[in-house]
Amino acid sequence: MDKLGIEPSLLLAQVVNFSIIMFVLSRLLYKPVLAMLEKRRREIEEGLQLTAKMQEEEEKMAVKKQKLLEAARKEAAAIVEEAKRQGKDEEKEILALAHKEAAAIMEKGKAEVEHVRETMEKGIRKQSVTLAAGMAERLLARAMNSQDRHALLKKQISELERSV
């Protein structure tokens, strides 16, 4: 032991020295440096996560935009379709109304024509009776005396009046 230079007091001194080194370094060096490394690692991780999140959000937004556009387009198409349909319906209705009106006008016209015709017929008949009576009177005046003439005329007229 002596030749190797080993002395208990020196041995103890070196153990104490190393213990001091270990204590001081772990307080002064390892703890803060490792904490700093860990902090930086966490910060980088957070940054990367945030970036990924932002990207995801952006993609989501794009999809949402696309969806909204699609929906708007669809709605517009539906509105146009609806408008067309309504237009057609209205057209039909208007046409139907027009037809009806036309029919009514025609009917009215016919009725009027009929009425006019009837009135005219009546007038013609009356005139023809008067005309016939006048002709008969004139003819009979030449052939018969007044008495016969009157009797016959009366008979004829009454007959004629009955037939009309």
Next chain:
Amino acid sequence: MPHISLAAEKLGYFWGLPITNALLTTWLVMVLLIFLAWMVSRNLQMVPSRIQSLTELVIGGLYDFFSQVTGKHIALFFPLLASLFLFIITANWVGLLPGVGTVGFFKTHETEAVVPNKELAVEPVQDSHVSPTDAEALPETVSSEEKEEFVPLFRGATADLNTTLGLALVAVLAIQYFGFVTLGGHYSTRFLNFKNPIEFFLGILETVSEISKVISFAFRLFGNIFAGEVLLAVMAFLMPFIVPLPFLMLELFVGFIQALVFSMLTAVFLNVAVSHGGGESHHG
């Protein structure tokens, strides 16, 4: 021929504690490490400065490296392992600085009785070589009782067995401590097991192996670093220019490897200790 001593030379005494040159270098290493740590940690920033980047590289690298070995226990073990690595590598490299081992003073010994304890050549054959050259270098007037001896002011801290043995003791005691802390009373069955004779015998082997760990830790580090210093001293003596450079490079590498081996082995033994009884409990 340079004087080579296996033991660290004593510079003086302070309250009964012998102050050796290795102890002085240890204090220097401590001051250096603590000063550097203080320099870096006094303003740690999110965007690191150069020195902070370097420190983070070293500490983060060590953390990742040791966590590969110790897994989930890394937070508990890291201060010990990193301190072992940083202290040993700094001590090894400080021992290679110019001036360490060469700057010193001559000390006169009055009594011969002290000299053999102080001086010990590596081999007896060399001893016989050293003595005549020493005698040549010494002035004629010096008597056999009054011998002048060169005492270096600094000596590589890990080139002293007190340092390496101290580190080894701390490491092995820490292994036992963490074993008990993690496994509780169950850890004692590693050394004392009465379940069956085989387990009992294995317990004895484990006990011996823990003691041998201290010795192998201490002598591996001391042997490598001391041999390196002797090698460098001899090379510098034979050819002071250019030739020692490759050896200096080699010793830088050895210093790094020994620090790595010491801390790595501690990590492995720690891992074995805390996983005792969990399947791969017994090791060779």
